[in-house]
Amino acid sequence: MDKKKKKNTRSRKGRRKARREKPAVIGTTGKKPAKAPKVARAVGGGTDPKRVAAILAKLDEAYPAATCELKHENPFQLLISTILSAQCTDVRVNQVTQTLYKKYPNAQAFAYATPSELEQEIRPTGFFRNKTKSIMGASRGIIENFGGQVPKTMEEILTLPGVARKTANVVLGTAYGIASGVVVDTHVIRLSRRLDLTKHEDPKKIEEDLMRAIPKEKWIQFSHQLIWHGRRVCVARKPRCVDCNLESICYSKDKTI
Numbered sequence: 001m002d003k004k005k006k007k008n009t010r011s012r013k014g015r016r017k018a019r020r021e022k023p024a025v026i027g028t029t030g031k032k033p034a035k036a037p038k039v040a041r042a043v044g045g046g047t048d049p050k051r052v053a054a055i056l057a058k059l060d061e062a063y064p065a066a067t068c069e070l071k072h073e074n075p076f077q078l079l080i081s082t083i084l085s086a087q088c089t090d091v092r093v094n095q096v097t098q099t100l101y102k103k104y105p106n107a108q109a110f111a112y113a114t115p116s117e118l119e120q121e122i123r124p125t126g127f128f129r130n131k132t133k134s135i136m137g138a139s140r141g142i143i144e145n146f147g148g149q150v151p152k153t154m155e156e157i158l159t160l161p162g163v164a165r166k167t168a169n170v171v172l173g174t175a176y177g178i179a180s181g182v183v184v185d186t187h188v189i190r191l192s193r194r195l196d197l198t199k200h201e202d203p204k205k206i207e208e209d210l211m212r213a214i215p216k217e218k219w220i221q222f223s224h225q226l227i228w229h230g231r232r233v234c235v236a237r238k239p240r241c242v243d244c245n246l247e248s249i250c251y252s253k254d255k256t257i
């Protein structure tokens with residue numbers, strides 16, 4: 001009995017020693033995050049205006065011509081393409097719309113389409129049944145309530161079926177140049193958290209944080225630039241920090257250098 005007790009005590013001590021010697025693992029990569037203070041000395045941290053200005057300047061430098069990558073010829077086509085882009089790449093949407101917009105040239109054509117036909121035509125973009133309902137509903141709403149034109153205010157555009165703030169911000173910003181908010185898609189969510197512009201995960205709260213931190217005249221361009229950066233450099237699984245011009249002011253735990 002005594003022998004057993006002694007053995008257990010020794011083993012607990014051993015475990016404690018091993019724990020003390022084991023290096024701390026932080027975050028999913030097992031690396032310590034880069035420290036903010038070094039960066040903060042120059043431009044501050046989080047949404048400090050100096051730091052936000054530096055981020056915006058660097059995005060301008062890297063992506064002076066960033067724009068929406070969904071091909072469209074008018075606000076209505078951009079609305080339909082944005083609905084189709086949910087859970088789908090812009091490249092795939094552009095492939096589908098190349099023929100789709102020839103067959104359905106306006107809101108009238110989509111509003112009174114044969115649902116089963118339209119479903120098959122947009123099938124490659126995924127979630128085709130729901131997207132068909134949204135496209136046909138939004139087209140009808142545009143004809144019945146807005147004289148065939150995509151409305152130009154957030155309040156009105158949000159009355160269209162299947163249109164939420166992200167889609168509304170894309171259309172108002174890109175097609176009309178109206179800054180009503182910031183587009184918050186999967187890239188903007190990931191990057192604004194990595195860049196410490198928000199601590200939130202909820203798109204609505206992230207948008208509110210970004211609208212507070214970013215000057216209104218930059219909302220449209222900032223959304224495009226962040227999406228471009230998220231697709232080209234600050235990718236989800238292994239960000240290419242070595243190629244990133246924001247590296248000196250980024251202290252994300254996801255950094256790979």
Ligand code: SF4
Nearest residue numbers: 234239241244247250
């Ligand atoms: S340094 Fe890395 S994590 Fe930070 S913004 Fe650039 S690519 Fe993303």
